[in-house]
Amino acid sequence: MNFHKLEMARTIEPLYVAISLDIDPDANSAVKGRHDALSSPIEHGEIRVAACQKGLQKIFELLGKYDIDATLFYEARTAQMLVAEGMDLPKLSERHEVACHSLKHEDFLGKVSGIPMDEKCIEKTISEAKYILEKIFKRDTKGFRAPYTRISRAVVKVLERLEFLYDSSETVTFGNGWAGNPYPLEAFDSGLLELALPSFNDAKGKKKSSYLWAIFEGRRISSEYIDTVLQARDVASGGLFVFSIHPWHLYVDCRGNEFSNTQVGKNLENLESIFSRLKQMRSIRILRQDKYMEDWLKKQIKLNKSIPNNSNF
Numbered sequence: 092m093n094f095h096k097l098e099m100a101r102t103i104e105p106l107y108v109a110i111s112l113d114i115d116p117d118a119n120s121a122v123k124g125r126h127d128a129l130s131s132p133i134e135h136g137e138i139r140v141a142a143c144q145k146g147l148q149k150i151f152e153l154l155g156k157y158d159i160d161a162t163l164f165y166e167a168r169t170a171q172m173l174v175a176e177g178m179d180l181p182k183l184s185e186r187h188e189v190a191c192h193s194l195k196h197e198d199f200l201g202k203v204s205g206i207p208m209d210e211k212c213i214e215k216t217i218s219e220a221k222y223i224l225e226k227i228f229k230r231d232t233k234g235f236r237a238p239y240t241r242i243s244r245a246v247v248k249v250l251e252r253l254e255f256l257y258d259s260s261e262t263v264t265f266g267n268g269w270a271g272n273p274y275p276l277e278a279f280d281s282g283l284l285e286l287a288l289p290s291f292n293d294a295k296g297k298k299k300s301s302y303l304w305a306i307f308e309g310r311r312i313s314s315e316y317i318d319t320v321l322q323a324r325d326v327a328s329g330g331l332f333v334f335s336i337h338p339w340h341l342y343v344d345c346r347g348n349e350f351s352n353t354q355v356g357k358n359l360e361n362l363e364s365i366f367s368r369l370k371q372m373r374s375i376r377i378l379r380q381d382k383y384m385e386d387w388l389k390k391q392i393k394l395n396k397s398i399p400n401n402s403n404f
Contacts, residue, residue: 093216104316104329105269108320109286110336110366111259112150112172113236115166115196117339118143118347121203121239126216127195128238129208131347134242139347147173149359151183157366162380164192164236164259167220172225179230188379190234191255200241208396210245217249233381236260239290245373247279255283257384259333263287265323271330273387286380291319296384301333306361307340309354311363316366325372332382336362366396 103248113266117139119128151364155159163184172307174180193199194216201207217235224232237246239258250258258276263269290300293315301319305311316334323332341358343349350358369377 103374104375105329106320107331108369108375109331109380109383110145110154110161110377111190111236111333111380112161113164113166113192113335114139114147115169115192115238115337115339118343118345119196121196121198123203123205124195124205124267124388126206126208127211128198129213130358131345133284134282138168140169140176140339141152142174142339142342142349143169143337144173144178144194146341147183148178150336150338150362153359153363153366154187155284156272156363157370159366159370159377160186160379160382162188162189162190162234162259164234165224166192166194166196166221166238166325168195170224174179174227179260184228188234188381189222189224189228189230189232190236190259190380191217191224191232192236193217193238194223196238198239199237199246200240200243202239202241208245210249213245214249214252217246218253221253233257233285234384236261242276242279244279244281245323247276247281251281251283257284257286257290258379259286259380261285261287262290264298265289265291266326270327271323271332273331273384282386286331286333286384288335289323291322302335302337303362303365304340304345307350308344308357312366314326316365317372320369320375325371333380334365 116130118131120131120133122129122133129138150183188290197216198204199208200215221232235258235400237260242260274287275282288301290298295301
C-alpha cells in the first residue's frame with residue numbers, strides 16, 4: 092500500500108451500529124379516548140409485561156454473550172412493573188445506556204386517542220418518567236424515543252427544557268442526502284439533535300425499517316438486515332445505523348397472541364444471528380447511542396464546527 096492509500100485507510104471511519112430496545116408493555120396499542128397504551132387486545136383493559144420480561148432477559152443474555160453495549164429505552168411504568176416482578180434492572184442494565192420511552196407509552200399527538208396532549212401535559216408526563224427512571228437506575232437519562240416514534244414541536248421543546256442530549260424518534264431514508272449523522276430538529280424550530288432510525292428499500296423496492304419486528308412476525312429474514320448494514324457501510328462512513336427491538340416481540344405477536352415454541356426458537360436464533368454477524372463484520376463498530384453522540388460532539392469541537400447551544404454537552 093502506498094503512502095496515499097495508507098493515509099486514506101487511517102482516516103476512513105467505520106459504520107457505527109447501535110442496538111436499541113423499546114422496553115414497553117406486551118403488544119401495546121394506543122386507545123381511543125385515553126392517553127396511555129394498553130396491551131392488545133385492548134378490550135381486556137390490561138397492561139401485561141410477562142413477554143417483555145422473558146424477552147428482555149433473553150436479550151440481556153445475548154448482549155452479554157456477544158459483548159455488546161446497547162441503548163435501553165425504558166417506558167417508566169414498565170420499568171416499575173419489571174422491578175416489582177423481581178428483575179434487578181439496575182444490575183442487568185449496568186453496562187448499557189438507560190434512556191426514556193415516556194411514562195405510559197402516551198399518544199402525545201392524539202393520532203389514535205383523538206385527544207392530543209398539550210405542552211404542559213407532555214412536560215409533566217416526560218418529567219415524571221425521567222424522575223422514575225433516574226430513581227430506579229441512579230443515573231441520568233439523556234436519550235429519548237417517543238412512543239410510536241411520533242414527535243411534535245411541543246415534545247421537542249419539552250426535551251430541550253428537560254436537558255435531554257438527543258432524540259431518536261424520526262425515521263429517515265439512507266441515501267437521500269443523509270448518511271446516519273446526527274442533525275438538529277430544525278423542522279421543530281429546535282437545535283436538539285436527532286439520532287434517526289434508518290429505513291431502506293429492499294430488492295423489490297419495498298420500504299423496510301430497522302425495527303426487527305418483521306423478522307419475528309415471519310415477514311423477513313435476518314440476512315436482509317445484514318445485507319442492509321453492508322450497503323450502509325459503503326455509503327455511511329462515520330454514520331450511525333440504529334436497530335430497534337421490542338423484547339416482547341420474541342414471544343407474542345402485535346395482537347398479543349403467543350408464538351409457538353418453534354417460532355420463539357426461530358426468533359431467538361434470528362436475533363442471535365444478527366448479533367453474531369455484526370460482531371464479525373469488518374469496518375463495523377457497535378456502541379451505545381449516547382457514546383456515539385458524545386464522540387460525535389467531541390469531533391465537531393475538534394474540527395471547530397458549530398454545535399447547537401442546547402446540545403447539553
